[in-house]
Amino acid sequence: MSSKARHSLDPLNLDRFNHEALIPLVSPLTGKNYIGWCNHIELLLTATVKLDFITGKCERPTERAKAEQWDLVDSMVRSLILGSVSKEIAQHFIHAKTAKSLWEEIKGRYGSHGPLLYRIHRKLRSIRQGNADLFEYYSKLCNLWSELHYLKPIPVCKCKCNVGKEISVGECNGCILAKQIADDKSETELFQFLMGLNDCYDNVRDLILLMEPLPTPSKAYSMLLGVETMRELSKGEKGCEKTHDLVCSYCKKIGHTHEGCFKLHPKTKRSM
Structure with a gap:
C-alpha cells in the first residue's frame, strides 16, 4: 500500500472529514428513531474513516503532536454526534469527554436491545396494509426488518469457504446453519408481508x-x-x-x- 493510501485511511486524517457538512445529512435523534439514527452515524463515520473513535479502537497516542491531533479529531466526531441529536436530548450529553464515552452514554439511554426488539416485534405483529398502497406498506415492513437485522444480524460463518461473502454458502456445518437461518428469516418476512395484505x-x-x-x-x-x-x-x-x-x-x-x-x-x- 502506498504512503498516500495509508494516509487516506489514517483515522487522524481530516482531508475527507467535514463534520459540519455531515450534520444536516442525519435526521436528529429523538429517542424513538435510535436504530436508524445510529446506523446512519456509523455509516458516515465508516465512510470518513472515523468509526474507530466511537468503538475505542483508535486510542489516544502518547506522542504529544499526535495526541493533539487525536483530540482535535475526537472533538469533531463528538460535535457531529451532538449536532445530529435533538436539542432536548443533546443537553444531557454535552459533558461527555470523548466520542466513545458520548456514544456509549447515548446507547445506554436509548439502545437497550430488549425494549427495541419488543417495539419492532409488536409493530410487525400488528401492521396491516389498510389504506396504504402496496409500496407504502412494503416500505414500512422493510424499515422494520432493517431495524431488526441491525439488532440481530444474521450470523456469518468465519471459515475459509465464506471469506468475503455476506451470507454463508459453503459446505461446512457453520455455513449450512447460517444459510438455514437466513432462509428462515426470509420465510418469516414473507409470511409477515402476506398476512398484512388487504x-x-x-x-x-x-x-x-x-x-x-x-x-x-x-x-x-x-x-x-x-x-x-x-x-x-x-x-x-x-x-x-x-x-x-x-x-x-x-x-x-x-x-x-x-x-x-x-x-x-x-x-x-x-x-x-
Whole structure:
C-alpha cells in the first residue's frame, strides 16, 4: 500500500472529514428513531474513516503532536454526534469527554436491545396494509426488518469457504446453519408481508404460497406490484377491488384472466 493510501485511511486524517457538512445529512435523534439514527452515524463515520473513535479502537497516542491531533479529531466526531441529536436530548450529553464515552452514554439511554426488539416485534405483529398502497406498506415492513437485522444480524460463518461473502454458502456445518437461518428469516418476512395484505390480494397470495420454493419477500412484492399494474392498465382503475383480481383460472398464472389466456386461446396469441 502506498504512503498516500495509508494516509487516506489514517483515522487522524481530516482531508475527507467535514463534520459540519455531515450534520444536516442525519435526521436528529429523538429517542424513538435510535436504530436508524445510529446506523446512519456509523455509516458516515465508516465512510470518513472515523468509526474507530466511537468503538475505542483508535486510542489516544502518547506522542504529544499526535495526541493533539487525536483530540482535535475526537472533538469533531463528538460535535457531529451532538449536532445530529435533538436539542432536548443533546443537553444531557454535552459533558461527555470523548466520542466513545458520548456514544456509549447515548446507547445506554436509548439502545437497550430488549425494549427495541419488543417495539419492532409488536409493530410487525400488528401492521396491516389498510389504506396504504402496496409500496407504502412494503416500505414500512422493510424499515422494520432493517431495524431488526441491525439488532440481530444474521450470523456469518468465519471459515475459509465464506471469506468475503455476506451470507454463508459453503459446505461446512457453520455455513449450512447460517444459510438455514437466513432462509428462515426470509420465510418469516414473507409470511409477515402476506398476512398484512388487504383481502383483494387473496387469490395472488394463495398462488404465492403454493410456489416451491417460496419466493423472497422482494420477489413476492414484485409479483403483486405487477398484478396491480396490469389491473390498472386493463381496467383503467386505481387501487384494488376483489372482483378485479387478474388471476387465470385455467393456467393459474397471475397478470391475466382466462379470457386472455394464451394457453387456453392460442389463436389469440397468433393474431397479435
